[in-house]
Amino acid sequence: MKKWFSLQPLLLVGLFCWLYSCRSGGEKESPEKILSSPPYAGLTDSIKRFPQNQDLYLERAILLSQNNRHELAAGDYKQAWELKPEEHIALQYVSNLMLVNHPKEAIDLLKECIVKWPANPDLHRRLSEIYAQIGETQKAIGQYDEWAQQDSTNFEVWYEKGALLTQLKDTPAAITALEHAYRIAPINYNGLALASLYGATLNPKVITICDELLRKDTSDITDDVLYLKGSYYSDTKQYDKALQMFNQCISRDWKFTDAYIEKGIVLHDLKKYDSALSVFTMAATVTNTSADAWYWMGRCYEAMGKKDKALENYERAVALDKNFEEAHEGIRRLKK
The missing domain is CATH 1.25.40 (Serine Threonine Protein Phosphatase 5, Tetratricopeptide repeat)
Structure with missing residues (x-):
């Protein structure tokens, strides 16, 4: 299982899960009771005294979010946004909307923001991420195309489009986008x-x-x-x-485990099994949780006719990675 280098995690497709706190037993607390209790009571009192203070709503929204009170936080993010629309608040509000499973509202808000601040890359990026997250992949790609029309010399446009296309397994198109990024920067x-x-x-x-x-x-x-x-x-x-x-x-x-693995595979392909085994053993010493190292040790032992040792190493690989199909196949092959 060769390691190719992944693109930097600028794309957050699939990052958000729907987080809801479950309270055991008793009647569900009302929003008013929650907001008037610690740790929110002080902020709630301040908001009552200064209802036009955007910072207070934003501070309470963040505190609610930290405690998984995302539905309640949504109201505060909305109020903070309406009091003074700002880019950073929009992005926080969008994240909250996704956490409470309101992607349409998040998309509408981002579109509104892009009209106001077309040069902000985070807005374009976030809109594309959400399209990809909800399965609207063509719209996600189209968002990068729209961004590129506005700022074709921004290498991030092409880099992130390439990252998305790589995730979508459209390798030729991803290469084209990354070539643009590399030419620019x-x-x-x-x-x-x-x-x-x-x-x-x-x-x-x-x-x-x-x-x-x-x-x-x-x-x-x-x-x-x-x-x-x-x-x-x-x-x-x-x-x-x-x-x-x-x-x-x-x-x-000397701790570069993947280099040991690939070197050992070369030696294995050259049928230099003793040398390959030595390299894979070193890989397992450097990283004893490397399923690949144990699997390839098994391959070497099998090629050398040492079936018991081969089976032992295949089983070790599977213990580390239950989805390691090649190791499972090795076990089935030796147990026939």
Whole structure:
């Protein structure tokens, strides 16, 4: 199970769950009783004295949200917004609306805000996220297209569109969007995201991008770049180059578990089972919860005819990852 680098978590599709607090026993408390009791009583009294004070409503809304009183918080967010419409309050209000399962109201509010503040990227981003969250994927993509028409030189538009398209498994379109982002701003995370998709599709451009990133001598991403190059060389059966890259990764960071795994797979493919087993053992030593390490140890033992040890390692892999189908298949194969 090869590791390709995921795009930064700018997209929050599927992040929100519907949070409701369940109170056991007794009659449900009225909103008035809740708001007049600690920890809200002081703010409630202040609101009664200063009903036009936006900050008081916002402070109480945040406190209610922190205590999972999202339905009650909605009223305060709404009041704060109506007293003084501001971008940051709109975004908080939108998050609350999603928590209480009112996506239509959230969408309408964001559309209103985009008309007022078209240059605010957070508004465009949030609207696209909500469209994607409720399954309106074409509208989500369309929102990025609309944003791009307004600000085509903003690399974030293209980066985040690429992130969304990657989640939707439209890899060619994602690559196109990320190429735009990288041309506008050839920075590390644009380059890594694009290189990862190039690598996943066996596009040799992955080497070009990786070499560009390495020439910048950005030591904070060097290991990842070397890993991407090694993975591409491995997948295209350029095994000597792959081993060179993975060895460099390991020499720079001896805890780079995925580099051990990929190096071991190369050695396994070359039928150098003893050497591969040694590498996978080291991977399991570095990260003993790596299901991949135990699975590949099993593959080596199986290839060496040591079925008992192979079965033991497949079972260890499954214990760590119950959905590891290849390990399950190995167990079924050896138990026939």
